[in-house]
Amino acid sequence: xxxxxxxxxxxxxxxxxxxxxxxxxxxxxxxxxxxxxxxxxxxxxxxxxxxxxxxxxxxxxxxxxxxxxxxxxxxxxxxxxxxxxxxxxxxxxxxxxxxxxxxxxxxxxxxxxxxxxxxxxxxxxxxxxxxxxxxxxxxxxxxxxxxxxxxxxxxxxxxxxxxxxxxxxxxxxxxxxxxxxxxxxxxxxxxxxxxxxxxxxxxxxxxxxxxxxxxxxxxxxxxxxxxxxxxxxxxxxxxxxxxxxxxxxxxxxxxx
Numbered sequence: 001x002x003x004x005x006x007x008x009x010x011x012x013x014x015x016x017x018x019x020x021x022x023x024x025x026x027x028x029x030x031x032x033x034x035x036x037x038x039x040x041x042x043x044x045x046x047x048x049x050x051x052x053x054x055x056x057x058x059x060x061x062x063x064x065x066x067x068x069x070x071x072x073x074x075x076x077x078x079x080x081x082x083x084x085x086x087x088x089x090x091x092x093x094x095x096x097x098x099x100x101x102x103x104x105x106x107x108x109x110x111x112x113x114x115x116x117x118x119x120x121x122x123x124x125x126x127x128x129x130x131x132x133x134x135x136x137x138x139x140x141x142x143x144x145x146x147x148x149x150x151x152x153x154x155x156x157x158x159x160x161x162x163x164x165x166x167x168x169x170x171x172x173x174x175x176x177x178x179x180x181x182x183x184x185x186x187x188x189x190x191x192x193x194x195x196x197x198x199x200x201x202x203x204x205x206x207x208x209x210x211x212x213x214x215x216x217x218x219x220x221x222x223x224x225x226x227x228x229x230x231x232x233x234x235x236x237x238x239x240x241x242x243x244x245x246x247x248x249x250x251x252x253x254x255x256x
Contacts, residue, residue, distance in 0.1 A: 004041030004241075004250040010034075012243040012250070014055045014142075014184070016064055017234035018078050023241060023250070024064055026053035033066055033076055035083055038234070038241070041250070047076060047083040055097045055142060057105075059120075065105055067095045073105065075120075089122045099143040099151055101166055106151050108140040115140065115153070115168050128168045136162070136170070142230070146187045152208075154182035154195055161185070161195060161208060176215040178206055184230035184243075188255070194218065194240070196228035203227060205242065219253060 004023075006012075011029040018024050023038040027046075033053055034046040051069035059065050062078045063086075073089040089105065097108040104125060106117050114137040115128035128137075138157035145151050149166035161174040161182060180199035187193055193208040203226050205219040219225050219242075229245035242251040 003252055006041055006248040008248050010248050012230060013053060014230045015232045015241060015243055016056055016058050017232045020234055020236045023232060026056055026066060028052045033083060044081045045083055047085060057099045059100045065098055067098050070094055089120060091118055091122055092116060096141050097143045099145045101145055102149060106143060108143060108153060117168055126168045133170055142183055142185045144185050144187045146190050148190060152185055152193050154185045156181040156183060163210060174208055174213060178215050178217060186231045186233050188233055194231055196231060198227050
């Protein structure tokens with residue numbers, strides 16, 4: 001399957017498959033969110049931001065929330081080939097990651113309280129139990145949500161995947177000799193979580209199956225995986241998009 005070769009001014013922090021044929025990306029270098037043709041890599045439109053964009057998530061099929069700066073989350077609507085900022089949520093300082101959760105957002109931070117569930121107007125609804133788990137997180141960067149409301153968080157410093165419920169109660173942790181500095185993480189199905197894993201010795205996309213607490217290699221260096229950083233998945237086309245931390249290219253794979 002043809003990969004997407006992008007402009008040299010693109011540096012991708014995160015991405016999301018909005019509809020079949022389109023891909024939303026956080027372009028750190030240009031301080032904007034861009035909508036791409038996911039079949040040709042062609043830029044369709046963009047919206048400029050005041051600061052560098054970070055992690056993103058879809059809040060519904062045509063709307064995304066994007067971390068920007070230290071505490072802002074613009075809500076960006078996709079209409080055809082246009083992007084519009086339709087609101088901004090203010091959260092705690094030093095936000096790292098984001099995922100949607102039943103008409104609200106779960107955000108992660110680079111310091112305590114680590115995780116918060118907030119409403120779409122920024123009201124704090126839940127916090128992670130810091131007293132019971134004060135040292136659990138170190139760098140909870142990427143997150144995803146499964147259909148049952150569980151949130152999975154990758155922590156590159158801890159080399160750990162954590163599962164919490166929709167109230168941010170700790171459910172399970174997952175580790176494996178295969179898991180090296182995890183980054184991007186997405187839910188393909190309720191019991192199939194894909195995660196980027198790379199070190200100097202290993203570059204791979206792993207599949208975590210929470211029900212059996214197992215991890216296996218889905219894609220590796222033999223599949224031209226190199227420094228995988230972020231992921232997006234289009235369920236309609238069953239396409240997996242893999243962005244690297246070092247190249248202006250998005251690898252595209254057909255997966256079942």
